[in-house]
Amino acid sequence: MDNRFDHIEDSLRNAFEGFEMPVTDMDWNAIEAGLQKPERRRGIIAWFKDSRKRRWGLLALLLAGSGAAYWLGSAQQSLPAAGKITAQEQPAPGKTPENVIADNGTGVEPNTKESGILRKEFSAAQAAERNNTKVAHNTNPVNNIYPPPKPAERGISIPADPEEGVSEGTTIHEPKPGFGSLKGASLRQWPVLLQNMMLGFLHNWKAAKGKNPDGGPKSGLECYAQAGLLYSPGKLNSSTPSGNWEGTQLLTTAIPAIHFRAEAGAGIQVKNIYLYSGIGADASAQTLAGTEYKVKIATRWIPYQNMQGDTLYHLAVQWKDSVVTIGNRSGNRQTQLWAEIPLGVRHTIRLNNQWDLNTGLQATFGVLASSNRQVANPYLGQPADYWQYKLGKQADYTSATLDASEFLRKFRAGTGVNLGIQYHLPKFDLGVQTTGLYYISQTWKNTPWNQRNIMYGLQLRAGFKF
Amino acid sequence: MLGLCRRYCKSEDDAHDALQEGFIKVFNSLEKYRGDSALDTWMGRIFINTAIDQYKKISTYGKMFDSLPDNAEAEDEVYEDNSFPCNAKEVLLVMDQMPEGYRVIFNLYCLEGFTHRQIAETLGISEGTSKSQYARAKKFIFDALVKKGVVRG
Numbered sequence: 001m002d003n004r005f006d007h008i009e010d011s012l013r014n015a016f017e018g019f020e021m022p023v024t025d026m027d028w029n030a031i032e033a034g035l036q037k038p039e040r041r042r043g044i045i046a047w048f049k050d051s052r053k054r055r056w057g058l059l060a061l062l063l064a065g066s067g068a069a070y071w072l073g074s075a076q077q078s079l080p081a082a083g084k085i086t087a088q089e090q091p092a093p094g095k096t097p098e099n100v101i102a103d104n105g106t107g108v109e110p111n112t113k114e115s116g117i118l119r120k121e122f123s124a125a126q127a128a129e130r131n132n133t134k135v136a137h138n139t140n141p142v143n144n145i146y147p148p149p150k151p152a153e154r155g156i157s158i159p160a161d162p163e164e165g166v167s168e169g170t171t172i173h174e175p176k177p178g179f180g181s182l183k184g185a186s187l188r189q190w191p192v193l194l195q196n197m198m199l200g201f202l203h204n205w206k207a208a209k210g211k212n213p214d215g216g217p218k219s220g221l222e223c224y225a226q227a228g229l230l231y232s233p234g235k236l237n238s239s240t241p242s243g244n245w246e247g248t249q250l251l252t253t254a255i256p257a258i259h260f261r262a263e264a265g266a267g268i269q270v271k272n273i274y275l276y277s278g279i280g281a282d283a284s285a286q287t288l289a290g291t292e293y294k295v296k297i298a299t300r301w302i303p304y305q306n307m308q309g310d311t312l313y314h315l316a317v318q319w320k321d322s323v324v325t326i327g328n329r330s331g332n333r334q335t336q337l338w339a340e341i342p343l344g345v346r347h348t349i350r351l352n353n354q355w356d357l358n359t360g361l362q363a364t365f366g367v368l369a370s371s372n373r374q375v376a377n378p379y380l381g382q383p384a385d386y387w388q389y390k391l392g393k394q395a396d397y398t399s400a401t402l403d404a405s406e407f408l409r410k411f412r413a414g415t416g417v418n419l420g421i422q423y424h425l426p427k428f429d430l431g432v433q434t435t436g437l438y439y440i441s442q443t444w445k446n447t448p449w450n451q452r453n454i455m456y457g458l459q460l461r462a463g464f465k466f
Numbered sequence: 467m468l469g470l471c472r473r474y475c476k477s478e479d480d481a482h483d484a485l486q487e488g489f490i491k492v493f494n495s496l497e498k499y500r501g502d503s504a505l506d507t508w509m510g511r512i513f514i515n516t517a518i519d520q521y522k523k524i525s526t527y528g529k530m531f532d533s534l535p536d537n538a539e540a541e542d543e544v545y546e547d548n549s550f551p552c553n554a555k556e557v558l559l560v561m562d563q564m565p566e567g568y569r570v571i572f573n574l575y576c577l578e579g580f581t582h583r584q585i586a587e588t589l590g591i592s593e594g595t596s597k598s599q600y601a602r603a604k605k606f607i608f609d610a611l612v613k614k615g616v617v618r619g
Contacts, residue, residue: 027489
């Protein structure tokens with residue numbers, strides 16, 4: 001029946017024949033302002049859409065990367081040691097390098113694959129011993145990046161840093177395993193010192209892998225998955241726009257929400273500390289069902305230009321289209337789905353052989369993936385069955401304070417705390433934890449981060465060790 | 467053009483927004499106008515696309531149209547041959563009560579003269595969905611006008 005207009009269609013088409021509505025001055029002003037507005041840029045993405053700029057950008061990145069690599073390489077060769085050990089920490093006469101390694105507190109057994117690297121470092125020391133000289137041994141692979149220390153005699157001062165010429169009695173300066181001192185480091189030394197810190201962390205982790213001298217969880221890689229229900233006590237009104245959303249509506253009812261939150265990721269356990277990151281999802285649904293009483297103030301965004309010529313928007317209130325709604329929300333409760341990237345740290349206290357007590361801190365960043373109601377325009381969020389009463393008849397614009405534009409996508413950032421217990425099984429741990437999260441988020445895309453949201457609840461957690 | 471926007475939008479405010487956005491697009495795209503069609507036709511298409519884009523910004527856009535297979539038969543009803551006079555405001559009031567999916571397809575098919583194939587391509591839905599939604603939209607309007615006493619049932 002394509003394009004075959006019957007009589008109903010003819011009547012309807014005739015009804016709209018020549019139908020037009022008057023365009024107001026405000027429309028033309030808005031159009032004029034919109035035409036004067038500079039084209040919106042989307043940061044680096046828009047920049048990289050330009051193929052010419054993309055080529056130059058990649059070339060610049062390549063050059064910068066090569067320069068950085070060269071700089072790091074040359075810095076490693078020229079930088080002196082930063083840490084120090086005392087002469088008393090040198091190996092006792094008669095001790096073999098292997099014994100020294102076994103005693104060095106790292107827990108790495110001699111004659112194992114792990115200690116192979118360490119043993120290689122003693123080749124210079126063995127040669128020195130054969131020549132009846134005392135050598136300050138370097139037992140840390142981190143120090144491979146430094147030149148071998150010069151032979152030293154007890155009681156003779158050796159400067160810590162040839163450039164500084166510092167002398168400290170009988171101490172022999174040598175890189176400290178792990179975290180070198182950054183204090184007083186020159187700009188040139190920073191990359192190497194940072195590298196030293198990272199290698200030190202890895203070294204500590206390698207040395208502690210599969211063990212924990214403090215009696216806590218064994219160090220290693222761990223994947224985790226957790227899920228649970230959280231509750232968000234939303235109290236919506238214009239002055240405290242917390243809860244789920246909607247900063248511009250005056251609601252006489254609070255709309256709390258239930259969140260189903262799931263998260264999975266991986267992390268690294270070093271002794272009692274677990275650092276992790278992953279991906280998560282937070283699906284929320286308003287819990288309010290039944291009758292709803294709502295006062296909705298109609299708003300419009302009025303563009304204007306400030307003294308600098310920038311186009312800004314005033315939120316104006318229009319009484320003409322404002323409504324009082326009495327409705328039933330049960331058929332149309334708002335749901336939202338947020339995608340999240342959590343990043344966290346957890347500390348474990350071993351209670352006994354089976355149980356751990358965990359405390360954790362988390363930071364998370366989320367983007368609204370979908371919602372069953374239009375986020376950009378709250379007008380459309382009507383309850384399933386509603387009755388509404390329109391206020392007034394004349395347009396009455398009252399300027400409000402928000403500067404914003406109306407777009408759909410919005411972001412949020414949050415911090416949280418966890419407290420929980422977990423039970424050990426051979427390959428994995430099972431636990432339960434209480435979670436509290438505090439979010440700040442945008443009302444709409446490109447609007448200020450002026451919404452606050454708290455949620456708390458229980459989550460089940462499973463950790464899988466490698 | 468505001469009348470056209472109003473047909474697609476659920477409120478006058480939204481229509482004004484679509485009009486403003488549409489005119490900005492028109493002015494920014496004037497250099498692309500090749501004169502293949504009349505200027506008002508070309509502009510009209512831009513305004514229609516702008517109005518449709520507004521729907522696409524809604525996160526529930528995908529649920530606006532009940533999906534049906536391509537080969538689904540449209541629920542076409544036969545109405546008595548009783549053409550009736552009605553004015554645009556009456557029909558607009560009825561259209562404001564319509565589900566958004568009905569509204570868009572009714573506008574495109576009945577008032578713009580698109581074919582169901584063109585509608586399917588424009589909205590990213592199947593042809594069967596377009597046909598069925600249009601049939602339901604027509605029934606919705608007919609029933610509402612009967613209730614209002616504009617048309618004899």
